[in-house]
Amino acid sequence: MKDADEPGPFVKRQKSNFSHSFPAHSSQGSSRGNTFDNLRKAKQALPIFPARRTLINQIRRLASAIVIGETGSGKTTQIPQYLLESEVNKSSMIAITQPRRVAAITVAQRVAQEMGSTVGGIVGYCVRFEDVTAVNTKLKFMTDGMLLREAILDPHLTRYSIVMLDEAHERTIHTDVLFGVVKAAQRHRLKTGQPQLKIVVMSATMDVDHFSKYFNNAPVLYLEGRQFPIQVMHVKEPQSDYLFAALVTLFQIHKEAPAGEDVLIFLTGQEEIDSAVRSILDLSRDLNDFPKLQVYPLYAALPSHEQIKVFNKTLPGHRKVVVATNIAETSITIHGIKYVIDSGMVKAKVYHPLSGLDLLKVVTASRAQVLQRTGRAGREAPGICYRLFTEAQFKAMDVNTVPEIQRCNLASVVLQLMAMGISDVLSFDFMNKPAPESIKAALEELVLLGALERQPDSEMLKLTPVGKKMAAFPLDPRFSKVILLAKDFGCLEEILSIVSILSVDSVLLNSSKKRLQAGQAHEKFKSSEGDHIMLLNIYRAYKNVNGNRNWCYENYIVARNMNTAQQVRRQLREICVRQQLEISSCGRETTTIRRCLAVGFFMNAAELSKDGEFMTLTTRRQVSIHPSSCLFQHKPACVVYTELVKTSKTYMRTLSVVDPDWLMEAAPAYFRRKRASAIT
Known part of the structure; x- marks a missing residue:
């Protein structure tokens, strides 16, 4: 890569806001050894430690506080411990929410280790379908969705004295709703003379005025993390192909930088990342005089055992290259990263309420996202961030990402x-x-x-008995309704299996390296009736071999996700028992299952038109069967689908073949009204 002072594609700009106000401490050794003494020293080496007393005193006197600290400062793991040790919680539980399941579990494990205990005691966690807490639990790490579900039964959150909302800048839909719920609970407890509920909002973004104003002008406590200087370089001209520009930039770095200095590339999605990984490996085969490359993809749909590989230590004489989505912006820290290549793009889902369509498209990232990505280059040593967009393009970006609640x-x-x-x-x-x-x-x-x-005699809406039962399930309302319907159709056991698999990451391993073999292995499970029956076939086969991991490996099934689906199914079945739903099975009679799905998903139906294209029954939108569906090469007359996503086309995902008469029987007035509005 040419120096910015020479003619070249990048211009250089020093970033002055990547610094720390607390004394810097070495992090080496913080993860080595399991003795309590080593852990104590590691805790004291964190940037947050000098501010310990100030933080405790401030939170003790405040009703609400906003804590700003970059990843690596220690805020997530240390502040809950500080408050517990200082008895700010007054013997009640402290809830610490995380937007992601993995973060809630791993942080709980780390904190328990630091406190010399095991998870499930003083420190516990609660995520969807998994509760590892006890009567004596005081620090409860949980997903924001689980705390929201607790609020259904206890709107005033009386079990807790402190609620800590971590990673608030990610603005997930559940986090945004929680903001309103905990604020209302705090206000109610104050009015009724109940014990105070303290709210601590923790974020990595510096744009905090919005948070502070919302929580009644709550004071902002700044905690800067362990961050080394980062040199930021923009391209001089806009790039028409950011993927090609990313590859060019990578190999310029690779030819000049010594081995061991690793690279993180931000792209937008699975297909793009898999393509980039293949290109990097192909191009690197001819570079015999340079360090060997260890190339790893990283995206949400990647199986867990593949995701973990990004944390592998870089071998001597090698360079690690991680090609990731925005999952690597804030949730994880990958050691060894010195260079960041930022495409400036992100794949976002936008929901259109009038059409019921989820648009999954590549859009420009926000400035907040770009700054988060830049920070990944300076976690352990001075780094460089190469931005594949001009400085003018950066300034034209939205300051913050549009909250999920405004686009879903x-x-x-x-x-x-x-x-x-x-x-x-x-x-x-x-x-x-x-x-x-x-x-x-x-x-x-x-x-x-x-x-x-x-x-x-009113326009107000109220919850029905069916709605109360639906709310008991931690699922999309349509899936909850299908489960309730399954009782009447006599196929609850089968519907629970299908819904459980749809509630976890994909159970089909579609490795880019062995796509042909995986496709051949999955053929035995496919059904002419659709994807839902295919998923049922997979679950039955998995159950018949008692979850044998070798069977999963041979059939390109993700064992971990299947195991999770089995746990989810167990939990859903327990909810059904509590709701007094009769557990029934239709055996091998799959028509009953498809009728149940048709009634539950009647709003998600499409029919084959005379010109051979599918049209949705309600909006008359042209749609296509997704290539991942087992019905991809088929042309059934009528289908229901669980999801509609637009990329290059508008695709239906996870389909079942149904009889049009089943749909009309389910909601005749709905289809008459929709057809009439479509005509006009």
Whole structure:
């Protein structure tokens, strides 16, 4: 790579805001050894340690506080321990939320280790379908979705004295709803003279005015992390092909930088990353005089055992290259990274309430995301960030990412709020209010599913008995409704198996290196009736071999995800028992299953038109069967699907063949109204 002072594609700009105000401490040895003494020394070496007393005193006197600290400062693992050791919690539980399941589990394990205990005692965690806590648990790490579910039964969160909302800058849909829920609980407890509920919002972003104002002008406590200087370089001209530019930049670095200095490349999605990894490996074969490359992809759909490989230590004489989505922005720290190559792009899902369509498209990242990515280059030593966009393009980016709650289907959120007794959802205290049409679309969907009904002589909606049962399941409302319907269709056992597999990451291992072999192995499970029956076939086969890992390996099935699906199924079955649903099975009669799915997903139906293209029954939108479906090469007359996603085309994902008469029987008035509106 040419120096910025010479003619070349990049211009250089020093970043002055990547520094730390607390004394720097070496992190070496912080993860070595399991003795309590070593852990104590590691805790004291964190940048947060000098601010320990100040943090405790501030949080003790404040009702709400915003704590700003970069990844690596120690805020996530240390502040809960500080508050517990200083008895700020007054013997009650402290809830610490995380946007991601993996983070909640791993942080709980780390904190338990530091405290010399095991997970499930003083320190526990609670994630969807897994509760590892005890009566004596005081630090409870959990996903924000699980705390939200607790609020359905206890809106005032009386079990907790402190709620800590971590990684708040990610603005997931559950985090945004929690903001309003904990704020309301705090206000109620103050008015009624109950013990105070303290709120601590922890974020890695410096744009905190919004957070502070929302929580009644809460003070902001700044904690800068262990961050080394980072040289930022922009391209001089806009790039028409950021993927090609990323490869060129990588190999310029590779030819000049010594071995052991690793590279992190930010791209947008699985296909793009797999393509880049193949290209890097192909191009590196001819570079015999340079360090060998260890190339790893990293994206959410990648199996866990593949994701873990990014943490492998770089071999002597080698260079590690990680090609990742925005999953690597804040959730994890990959050791050894000195160079970051940022495409400046991200794949985002945007929901259109009028069409019911999820648009999955590549868009420009926000400045907040770009700064997070830049920071990855300076975790352990001075680094360099190569941005594949001009400085002018950077300045034109949105300051912050649009919150998820303003760009997704709100049906699940609205159902949870209604279950908490919040009937006027339109006036709920959101930090960033969703569009009224999004809330109205969610309300209409829940009415059609039978979860809500209009009160007599009023426009107000109330939760139905069916809606109360649906809210008991930690699922999308449509899946909850299908489970309730399965009782009447006599196929609850089969529907539980299907829904469980759809609730976890893909169980089909589609390795880019062995795609042909994987496809051949999956043929035996395919069904002409659709993907739902295929998933049922996989679950039955897995159960018949008692979850044998060798069987999974031979059949290109992700064993870990299948095991998780089995645990999910067990939990869902327990909920069904509590809801007094009769557990029934239809055996090998799969028609009953498809009828049940048709009634539950009648809003997600498409038919084959005369010109050979599929059209949705309600909006008359042209759609296609996704290439991953076992019906991809088929042309059934009518199908229901669980998801509609737009990339290069509008695709239906996870389909079943159904009879059109089943749909009309399920909701005749709905289809008559939709067809009439489509014609006009």
